[in-house]
Amino acid sequence: MHTQLTWSHHRTINRAWLAALFTVISALAELTGDESQDVAQLAEIVSHEPALRTLELAAQQVDDGELTLSVEYCRELFDHAALRWYSAQNVGGQ
Amino acid sequence: MQELGAEGTDGPQIQTAALNRRIGKIEELLVELKSALPLSARNASDENRPVGKPVDSGPSNYNPRADQSSRSGLMSDLPKRCSLPPVEEGQALLTDYLRDFNSKIPLLAPEAIVSHMRDCYSGAAKGVASSWVLTYFVLGIAHRLRALDPTVRADETSKAEQYLDKCLNSFSNVLLEEPNERIVQCLLGIAIMLQDSPKSHRVSSFVSIALRMAQELGYNEAGLSESKVASYIFWIAFSMDANLSMCALRPNTQKHAEILIGLPPRSDDHDWWSMRPQRDDKLMNGPSGTNLFFLHCTLAIIQAQALEEVFSPKANLQPAQYNLALQTLITKLEAWRSDSHIDPAEGLQSSELLHLATLQASYFRTMYQLTAAQNIRVVKFRYDLFSHIALRAQKYSQRSTLYEQACKLLSLLALPPLEILSLNR
Numbered sequence: 379m380h381t382q383l384t385w386s387h388h389r390t391i392n393r394a395w396l397a398a399l400f401t402v403i404s405a406l407a408e409l410t411g412d413e414s415q416d417v418a419q420l421a422e423i424v425s426h427e428p429a430l431r432t433l434e435l436a437a438q439q440v441d442d443g444e445l446t447l448s449v450e451y452c453r454e455l456f457d458h459a460a461l462r463w464y465s466a467q468n469v470g471g472q
Numbered sequence: 473m474q475e476l477g478a479e480g481t482d483g484p485q486i487q488t489a490a491l492n493r494r495i496g497k498i499e500e501l502l503v504e505l506k507s508a509l510p511l512s513a514r515n516a517s518d519e520n521r522p523v524g525k526p527v528d529s530g531p532s533n534y535n536p537r538a539d540q541s542s543r544s545g546l547m548s549d550l551p552k553r554c555s556l557p558p559v560e561e562g563q564a565l566l567t568d569y570l571r572d573f574n575s576k577i578p579l580l581a582p583e584a585i586v587s588h589m590r591d592c593y594s595g596a597a598k599g600v601a602s603s604w605v606l607t608y609f610v611l612g613i614a615h616r617l618r619a620l621d622p623t624v625r626a627d628e629t630s631k632a633e634q635y636l637d638k639c640l641n642s643f644s645n646v647l648l649e650e651p652n653e654r655i656v657q658c659l660l661g662i663a664i665m666l667q668d669s670p671k672s673h674r675v676s677s678f679v680s681i682a683l684r685m686a687q688e689l690g691y692n693e694a695g696l697s698e699s700k701v702a703s704y705i706f707w708i709a710f711s712m713d714a715n716l717s718m719c720a721l722r723p724n725t726q727k728h729a730e731i732l733i734g735l736p737p738r739s740d741d742h743d744w745w746s747m748r749p750q751r752d753d754k755l756m757n758g759p760s761g762t763n764l765f766f767l768h769c770t771l772a773i774i775q776a777q778a779l780e781e782v783f784s785p786k787a788n789l790q791p792a793q794y795n796l797a798l799q800t801l802i803t804k805l806e807a808w809r810s811d812s813h814i815d816p817a818e819g820l821q822s823s824e825l826l827h828l829a830t831l832q833a834s835y836f837r838t839m840y841q842l843t844a845a846q847n848i849r850v851v852k853f854r855y856d857l858f859s860h861i862a863l864r865a866q867k868y869s870q871r872s873t874l875y876e877q878a879c880k881l882l883s884l885l886a887l888p889p890l891e892i893l894s895l896n897r
Contacts, residue, residue, distance in 0.1 A: 387672040390719045393858050394833035395885060397840035400863055401878035429882055440670070447860040 387440050395433055396445065400452050402426055407459040420463030423456060430456055555638070557611065559593060565614035572617045572823035576764050577664070578704045579657055585610055602654035604642045608635045609661035616668060620822040636665045651685035656705055659685070663712060676716045683709040683725045694732045707736055707765070711772035715834050718775040718841065721783055721853050728776035738766045764827055767812050771831070774804050775838055782845070785852055795846060802842050809835060809877075816884060829884050836874075836881045843873055 403426060406419040430452060437446040556562060566589060570582055585606060591597035592607045612635030619628035639662050646655055659682035666675040683706075686692065691706035710726050717724040781787055782797045789797060814835075816828050845851040847866040856862060 387670055388668050388830075389672055389675075390667075390715055390837060391830065391833045391885075393719055394837035394840070394881060396858055397837055398878035398881045398885075401840065401874045402882065404863075405875045426882070429886065440672075444856065444859055448858055448863055451860040451863050 392433070392436055392440070392442075392445060395429075395436075396448055396452070399426065399430055399433060400448075400455075403430070403452055403455050403459065407455050417463070420459050423459045424463055427456065427460070555634075556592060556607070562589060562593070562611065565611050568614040568617060569610045572821070573613050576824075576827045577708060577768075578765060579660060579664075579708055580606065580610070581701050584701075601642050601646050602658050605639050605646070605658040606654065606661060608638045608642065609658070609665060611635050612639070612665050613661075616665070617823050617826070620826065632665070633669060636662070636669055636671075639665065647681070651688045653689070653702060653705065656682050656685045656689070656691075656709065660705070660708055660712070676713075676720070679709060679712045679716060680725045683713050687726065692726065692731050692733060694734075703733055704736060704765075706733065707769045710776075711768040714772035714775040714779070715768075717779055718838055721779070721841070721851070721855055721857065723784065723853060724776050724779045726776070727780060728773050729780075735769055736766055737763075739763060764814075764831055767808075767814065767831060768834075771805075771808060771834060771838070774801060774808060777801060777804075778838070778842065779853075783851060783853055783855075791849070794850065798842055798846050802839070802846075805835070805839050805842065809839075815880070816887070825884070825887055829881075829887075832881055832884055836877055839877065840874060 403423055406423045430449070434446075434449050434453065437449050557565065566585065570585075574580060574582070588597065588603040588606050589610070591600065591603050597603035597607075612632045615628045615632040615635065619625045619632065621628070639658075643658065643662065646658060649655060659678050663675045663678035663682065666672055666678065686702075686706045686709050689702070691702045692710075710731070713725045714728075778801050782789065782794065782801065787797075812835075814828055814831055816825060820828070841857045844857045844862060844866055848855075848857070848862060851857065
């Protein structure tokens with residue numbers, strides 16, 4: 379893939395980008411106990427997957443080890459939430 | 473801290489007339505840049521660069537060669553094969569730079585950069601490193617901004633990188649010279665270009681040296697420098713230094729309490745810096761007419777206060793004081809945000825969206841750091857609040873305060889011109 383992430387080297391921007399992603403993913407990953415609300419939250423987390431994937435690529439491009447580790451943690455949170463979302467969808471569909 | 477020129481007595485009509493006269497003068501200079509050059513220079517290739525006879529200084533009072541004696545030898549090793557685009561292209565890039573960058577970050581007075589570029593094209597800048605560096609900077613930034621267009625991104629990015637390399641190659645002796653205005657501008661220009669390059673990890677060194685030189689020149693002291701250019705250079709250096717220092721939580725170069733000059737005007741003359749005719753700037757400035765440069769400066773003051781009053785080991789705050797100080801700063805930052813009107817409006821150009829995104833990213837990142845410091849407790853210099861360790865330490869704790877702002881920033885970064893999320897379409 380040859381597309382260049384124009385601003386991925388900009389440390390103050392990619393840190394802000396990481397902080398924003400972490401904020402939305404970690405906030406939404408906390409379940410409320412209200413099933414319909416939880417499903418909506420988890421669905422919103424899934425909507426952020428493109429931004430997360432792009433930040434992962436950005437971290438690779440700038441060869442920033444600390445950023446990579448932080449993004450990996452966001453991915454961990456995301457996958458955990460996404461798994462629950464898919465489980466909820468399957469349960470709802472049965 | 474007062475704004476510069478806030479006490480001005482000129483009425484709006486007089487200011488508009490003066491601005492229009494100035495715009496006309498700069499447009500004349502741009503035309504002159506083209507017409508004053510020999511035909512060979514207008515289409516000069518690397519091999520045919522004219523060297524020698526300087527062109528007339530023109531109507532501008534600015535004379536970049538006024539203290540040339542102090543710069544002799546700076547560019548004695550300037551390569552004869554200097555790469556400049558044809559004059560028409562150089563003129564177009566200069567116009568882009570002034571309109572899309574200098575109007576928001578007023579680093580260079582337009583007539584000064586026209587004069588530097590004219591000297592580079594004519595050969596009069598031989599041996600004058602700063603003229604070359606500033607010319608390369610203008611061309612490089614213009615290419616960087618053109619790279620916002622995805623259809624030409626790779627080519628324009630490559631050209632921007634080439635001009636950065638030329639800046640760095642031309643700059644080796646400049647630090648040994650006595651500080652002067654142009655050298656500070658060169659350092660800041662290189663730092664601005666470095667920020668978006670693979671060498672971005674070294675940007676803070678350039679900014680810090682630029683700010684030190686500005687201090688040495690007295691730009692932060694009332695009475696020592698009455699120049700608007702000097703004042704703006706200082707504020708650019710200060711805001712970049714505070715922003716970078718806050719991001720890394722390391723000591724800032726200029727203590728905010730020791731700034732003895734006024735802030736740049738809140739609603740002012742960024743058109744002066746772009747030679748652009750006045751237009752309805754509600755899109756960019758919001759209802760209060762606040763310009764982005766002013767907002768960068770006021771945000772930087774809050775960042776500097778955070779660094780000096782909370783995160784410095786010297787602050788040595790007890791837990792209750794620490795929390796109170798953080799909460800005070802968060803309140804200030806919220807007030808800054810609610811007063812700044814920086815949400816994007818329809819019709820903004822790509823470069824304007826980029827300036828907005830940069831400012832919003834700085835704001836959000838700072839707010840995140842202050843909030844994270846509350847959650848983690850007793851954070852000092854050099855603690856990386858963006859590390860995976862810091863993220864794990866505050867899991868699930870920020871929903872109420874930052875969630876909405878995080879969504880806004882992600883939405884802004886995803887807008888097509890910024891292309892930050894371009895891989896996902």
